[in-house]
Amino acid sequence: MLIKIKNIIGIVLNPTGRVDVGLLILRVFTGYLMFTYHGLSKITAGPERWEGLGHSLTNLIGIDSFHVFFGFLASLSESFGSVLIATGFFTRISSFFLFFTMTVATLKKVFLGGAFELALVYGIICFVLIIAGSGKYSLDYYFFRKRERSF
DSSP, X not given: OHHHHHHHHHHHHOOTTTHHHHHHHHHHHHHHHHIIIIIHHHHTTOHHHHHHHHXXXXXXXXXXXXXXXXXXXXXXXXXXXXXXXXXXXXXXXXXXXXXXXXXXXXXXXXXXXXXXXXXXXXXXXXXXXXXXXXXXXXXXXXXXXXXXXXX
């Protein structure tokens, strides 16, 4: 019994090789939750909803056009981008666009006096994925890892 407890403590305290598992869990759950609770409803809502989303950015930076375009991009990053993050395919690029979207959402909530914590947490997770990448258990690793050349 004591040996099992020591093994469990060793697994938790020894991060060697466990970072990739952590990145996998972070990517899959973040991508799933973002797609299910935010992305799907926004991408399928259509231009009326996209225009409202686009106003968040255009009002923030002082532009009075392209509302539907920017709203569509936000919807795309929250839907298709979150699926890419969950599968670990083009993770850094997808995380960058979702990070930008979450930054705008956080700023909007801060300036208008709303609850900004969820958008902030999603933004921080995306920032971590931009820095760390997708890890070994991802499509990025499978397709784009640098393989040793054999001559």
